[in-house]
Structures are given as structure tokens and as C-alpha cells.
Amino acid sequence: QQQVKQSPQSLIVQKGGISIINCAYENTAFDYFPWYQQFPGKGPALLIAIRPDVSEKKEGRFTISFNKSAKQFSLHIMDSQPGDSATYFCAARSTDKLIFGTGTRLQVFP
Amino acid sequence: NAGVTQTPKFRVLKTGQSMTLLCAQDMNHEYMYWYRQDPGMGLRLIHYSVGEGTTAKGEVPDGYNVSRLKKQNFLLGLESAAPSQTSVYFCASSYSGPRGVYNEQFFGPGTRLTVL
Structure with missing residues (x-):
């Protein structure tokens, strides 16, 4: 199955909060899992x-958590800022x- | 470096008209891709190329043709445009690279196409 399921479709977070976006897949042949902004x-x-x-990769305020057995991965944005407002895939x-997943529109309010 | 450029930025077509979208990259990348982006559907791969003179079908190839005559250019053609092809089209390119690394796809700014 060549699908990647992404949720939520939209997310509203207050400045300083944590944004979490989740994705799930079926194909175990996938060999890399990127996030695009x-x-x-x-x-x-x-x-x-x-x-x-x-299982985890961190770059600044952005962290990917990966659960191979569950075939799920997620993006965590710590200390979310208004400048992070964008669509994430x-x-x-x-x-x-x-x-690609279907995208999550993130809005961070001051 | 200009990176990945797309021409035109906007276009309005009537049903049945044809057009060609041009993608150019100056990074000497082997791989090039064409995607379409529609609300709620993410980015879907139309066609791609792993080198000059080669092309392959992606997820949604019907109604589109492509050509890669030069390494730096990747053309997307619509022979007879339909309203269902109204979308934002993105071109991307990447290195081929070794299997054990992730080779980033660099995207162009997009072409917004409306078919009436």
C-alpha cells in the first residue's frame, strides 16, 4: 500500500506551545521519512x-519520533512560534x- | 544559483487547449519530478525522470506527457486541458546519491493553472 496518512488536517496552537502532527504508513519498503514545510x-x-x-531525530525545535513497529511517525514542534505557521507534509x-501525506495547516497565534 | 525555476507562474486555459510547463534546475541534479497540489490531497507525483532522456509515470500520469531532452530541463505537457487539471504544479529535483542517505528534493515556486 503506497499511502501515507496524515493527521490532523489543521492545527491551531498558541505561541510557546507544542505542535504535534502524526503520520502512518503501510509499506515496510519505505526507506526514508522526510517532513517538508x-x-x-x-x-x-x-x-x-x-x-x-x-527512533528519534532532533534539529533545533523540530523533532521526528519514529515507531517502526506501529508504522507511525510524528513531527513535534517545541516552543511553537508564529513564524512556524505553514503547511507541513x-x-x-x-x-x-x-x-506525500495530505498536509497539515498549522497556525500559531501570539 | 537560481535553484529550481518554473515557467510560467500563472496560466488560464480553456478546455481542450494545450500548453507546456517548463522546469529548469542549475544544480546538476539527475532526478527531476512533476507534482500537482490540490486542497486536501497533498502533493501527488505526475511523472518523474532519473536522467536525461528517461521518464517514468507517477501516481497520476493520465492527461500529461513529459520530456527530458536536457539534464537541466523537464517539460510537462497538457495536450488537451480539462477542468480537472486545474491545480498548482510543482517541479522538484534531487541528486541520485547513494542509497543510504536521503537526497533532498528541491522544489520550484509552482505554476498555478486554471482550466475553464
Whole structure:
């Protein structure tokens, strides 16, 4: 199954709070799980990526948690800022192609 | 470096018209991709190319054709546009790289296409 299911569709968080976006997949052949960030009117840009043999990867305020047995991974944004307001896409790589989730629109209010 | 550029930025077509979207990258990337982005559906792969002269189908290839005559360019064609092809189209490129690393896809700014 070549799908990646992403939730929630939208998320509203207060400044300083934690934003959590979840994704689930079925295909165990996926070998990389990146997250992309997209601002309005722009193309997506890579935020952070993780391999399935790693349970957690942290870059600044952004952390990916990966649960291989559950086939789930999530993005945590600590100390969320208004500048983090964007659409976030999880993805999974299969033989040089990315399968994207449906996206989460994050709004961080001051 | 300009990165990934797309031409045009906006276009309005009538049903049945044809057009070509141009993607250019100056990073010497082997791989290039065309996606469409629709509300609530994320990014869906239309066609992709793993090198000059090669193309392959993605998830939603029907109604589109592509060509990669030069390494730096990837063209997406609509032979007979339909309202269902109203979307934002993104081009992306990446290195091929070794299997054990993630090679980031760099995206262009997008083309907003409306088919009436």
C-alpha cells in the first residue's frame, strides 16, 4: 500500500506551545521519512528527515519520533512560534520517489 | 544559483487547449519530478525522470506527457486541458546519491493553472 496518512488536517496552537502532527504508513519498503514545510505561495522545503532504524531525530525545535513497529511517525514542534505557521507534509521514500501525506495547516497565534 | 525555476507562474486555459510547463534546475541534479497540489490531497507525483532522456509515470500520469531532452530541463505537457487539471504544479529535483542517505528534493515556486 503506497499511502501515507496524515493527521490532523489543521492545527491551531498558541505561541510557546507544542505542535504535534502524526503520520502512518503501510509499506515496510519505505526507506526514508522526510517532513517538508510549505509557506503560502512557495514550494515545499525540506525540514527534517529520519531513517526507519532511528527512533528519534532532533534539529533545533523540530523533532521526528519514529515507531517502526506501529508504522507511525510524528513531527513535534517545541516552543511553537508564529513564524512556524505553514503547511507541513510528511512523506515516505520508495525507490527515489516520495509519497506525500495530505498536509497539515498549522497556525500559531501570539 | 537560481535553484529550481518554473515557467510560467500563472496560466488560464480553456478546455481542450494545450500548453507546456517548463522546469529548469542549475544544480546538476539527475532526478527531476512533476507534482500537482490540490486542497486536501497533498502533493501527488505526475511523472518523474532519473536522467536525461528517461521518464517514468507517477501516481497520476493520465492527461500529461513529459520530456527530458536536457539534464537541466523537464517539460510537462497538457495536450488537451480539462477542468480537472486545474491545480498548482510543482517541479522538484534531487541528486541520485547513494542509497543510504536521503537526497533532498528541491522544489520550484509552482505554476498555478486554471482550466475553464
